[in-house]
Structures are given as C-alpha cells and as structure tokens.
Amino acid sequence: MTTTLPEASPVDFETFGDYGAWEKKPERRDDGSFVRAKYPFTGRITPDGEFPAAPGRYVLYISWACPWACRQAIVHHLKGLQDVVGLAVVDPVRDGRGWAFRSGPDLTLDPYNGYTLVRELYQATEPGYPGHISVPVLWDDHAKRIVSNNFPDISLDLGSQFNQWAADPDLDLYPEALRPQIDELNDLIYTTVNNGVYRCGFARSQQAYDVAVRTLFDTLDLLEARLADRTYLLGDRLTEADVRLYPTLARFDAVYVTHFKTNLRRLADYPQLWDYARFLYQQPAFRDTTKFDQIKRHYFTTHPHINPTRIIPAGFDVDWDAPTHR
Numbered sequence: 001m002t003t004t005l006p007e008a009s010p011v012d013f014e015t016f017g018d019y020g021a022w023e024k025k026p027e028r029r030d031d032g033s034f035v036r037a038k039y040p041f042t043g044r045i046t047p048d049g050e051f052p053a054a055p056g057r058y059v060l061y062i063s064w065a066c067p068w069a070c071r072q073a074i075v076h077h078l079k080g081l082q083d084v085v086g087l088a089v090v091d092p093v094r095d096g097r098g099w100a101f102r103s104g105p106d107l108t109l110d111p112y113n114g115y116t117l118v119r120e121l122y123q124a125t126e127p128g129y130p131g132h133i134s135v136p137v138l139w140d141d142h143a144k145r146i147v148s149n150n151f152p153d154i155s156l157d158l159g160s161q162f163n164q165w166a167a168d169p170d171l172d173l174y175p176e177a178l179r180p181q182i183d184e185l186n187d188l189i190y191t192t193v194n195n196g197v198y199r200c201g202f203a204r205s206q207q208a209y210d211v212a213v214r215t216l217f218d219t220l221d222l223l224e225a226r227l228a229d230r231t232y233l234l235g236d237r238l239t240e241a242d243v244r245l246y247p248t249l250a251r252f253d254a255v256y257v258t259h260f261k262t263n264l265r266r267l268a269d270y271p272q273l274w275d276y277a278r279f280l281y282q283q284p285a286f287r288d289t290t291k292f293d294q295i296k297r298h299y300f301t302t303h304p305h306i307n308p309t310r311i312i313p314a315g316f317d318v319d320w321d322a323p324t325h326r
Contacts, residue, residue, distance in 0.1 A: 011093050011100075032205025033212065034198055037132035039150040041125065045157040051140055051147050053161045055084045058147065059112050060154070061121065061137040063099065064291040065092035065298030067194065067247035068151045069136040074243050075158045077285035080167020085158065090118060090135060092298035098133050106291055112141050121146055152186070155240065173240045185233060185241040192219040194248050201260025201306065209261065217264045220273065227272040231279075231326050242280065249277040250290050253316050255299045259306060268318055279326040 045051050045058070060076060062069035076085060088110055091102040099118035101110045115121060121137055122129040125146040138147040138154045148154050156174055163169035174182060192215045199212035223245070226233065233241045248256075252267040268274050280286045300312045 033208035034202035043147040059086035092294040
C-alpha cells in the first residue's frame with residue numbers, strides 16, 4: 001500500500017515534527033556506534049543494459065547541503081553535463097517529512113514529476129517502500145523509476161558513461177592505471193573521514209565517540225602528510241579520490257567541529273589540508289557546488305537531538321579565497 005504523503009511546503013516542525021518521523025531511525029550497534037543505512041537501489045548506466053546512457057533521459061536529485069550528493073554535483077559540473085543530465089535541488093531544511101522541493105535561491109521545484117517530497121521518488125519505484133530516504137538519487141525519467149541512490153556508483157557513471165555528450169569528455173576521474181590506488185584511498189576516506197564525522201556526531205556512547213574521533217584525526221594526519229609533496233591526493237591530476245574527500249573538508253570547520261564534536265583540530269589548523277581544500281574550492285566546479293549557507297542551515301536545524309535550539313552559529317572567520325601554494 002502506498003503511503004499518503006502530506007504537502008511539502010512550507011517547513012513545519014510544529015505539525016510534522018523533526019526529521020525522521022516518516023523514516024526509519026538510524027541504526028546503532030550495541031556499543032552506541034552509528035551504522036549508515038544501506039542504499040538499496042544500485043542500477044548502473046551501461047551501454048547495453050537496462051539503463052543506457054542517453055541525453056535528456058536522466059535526472060540527478062541532490063541537496064547542496066548533503067556531502068554525499070555534493071560529490072555527484074561536482075562530477076556533473078566537471079564533466080559539463082548540464083545539458084545532458086537534469087538537475088533538481090531540494091530544500092536543505094527538513095521537517096518530519098524529509099527532503100522536500102520548495103522554491104527559493106539555489107533550489108528547484110520538481111519540474112520532471114511535480115513531486116513535493118523525495119519520498120515520492122522512492123514510492124514510485126517501490127510502492128510502500130519502508131526504508132531510508134536519501135539523496136543523491138539518479139532518476140530515469142523515461143522508466144519513471146530510481147536507477148540508483150548509491151552515491152559511489154552514480155559518481156563513477158556520471159564521470160564515464162555520458163562522454164559522447166559531455167562538454168569535457170576527456171576528463172577521466174577514475175583512470176584505469178590508478179584505480180587500485182583510488183579504491184584504496186576511497187575506502188579509507190569513506191570509512192574514517194566521510195562517514196567518520198557522522199560516527200562522531202551520532203555516537204551514543206563515550207566509547208563509540210572516542211574511537212571514531214581518534215580514527216578520524218589519525219586519517220587526517222595521514223592525508224596532511226600525503227599532501228605535503230603533491231597537488232592532489234594522487235599526484236598532479238584530479239581524481240575521484242579528491243572528489244570523495246572535498247565535501248567533508250568543506251563542511252569541517254563550518255559544521256562538524258562544533259555540531260559533530262570533531263574538535264581535536266580544525267581544518268584550518270592543518271597547513272596542507274587547508275591549502276588543498278582552498279585550492280579545490282577556487283575551481284568553479286567545487287565553488288559553485290559549495291553553498292555554505294545551505295550547509296549550515298541543514299545541519300544545525302536537522303538534528304534537534306544534537307542542537308535542540310536550532311540556532312545556527314556564526315562560525316569561524318576563514319577566507320576560502322586566500323591564495324594557495326598549489
């Protein structure tokens with residue numbers, strides 16, 4: 001049975017409660033550590049499969065605030081897919097109904113389906129869908145169903161399967177010769193940094209937090225040393241590993257240091273990582289997809305168990321446009 005969905009606008013915490021009211025609560029282990037929900041839709045764009053590449057067929061649903069979705073937006077921009085794969089942007093502020101489409105600066109309504117909630121994409125694909133609702137979503141507008149909500153696969157497919165129509169077909173973020181190194185770095189970065197900040201912020205025991213925060217900063221220390229003698233993580237070329245790391249760095253001092261208690265050090269306390277993050281930010285694909293206002297509004301209003309007042313702090317005075325040494 002398909003769930004009846006309320007209208008999505010405006011944000012209404014009083015009526016609909018906090019985010020999560022319509023979704024499964026996050027899983028945690030017995031020791032209080034956070035477990036990320038699985039991504040059940042794992043279709044791939046392939047030349048001869050169920051979802052062949054074609055201009056105008058697919059839509060990428062994202063939030064500028066969400067780091068998992070920001071990665072796809074960066075690849076979409078880098079490859080020049082603006083006229084090939086559609087883009088729809090949800091409101092960063094969520095009440096109990098979850099991600100919603102509203103009008104506003106740097107937002108879109110849903111011009112493809114007229115939906116008001118991202119949940120409706122999931123219900124259209126699997127009526128009665130009971131699981132976690134996330135972005136990014138890669139949507140097949142011909143079949144009217146989700147292709148994938150598995151962020152690593154979406155990024156790889158956007159980076160490789162639409163070259164025939166891409167503005168920059170020669171950009172290869174996942175070159176075959178570097179794939180073993182990229183995969184190894186991505187596994188480390190995902191586990192200890194991308195998801196690591198959430199393991200700190202969503203920990204429900206001191207032990208779980210202590211383990212997560214130490215592991216996070218151990219990896220940041222390793223990355224700091226790695227970047228001392230190279231421009232990018234893999235040397236002198238931008239790869240999928242850089243796209244994987246950057247959104248967490250962009251949110252680190254703005255949100256995670258305070259909201260998720262990742263406060264052993266700030267990003268600005270790491271000379272190489274801070275220089276590297278600014279170097280990426282000053283490239284259009286990274287700058288244009290980094291909306292600090294939406295990032296802060298999303299995090300500080302979405303998790304009332306962490307920030308019950310929903311007051312958005314002013315943050316640190318840092319200059320992302322300061323010259324870099326790269």
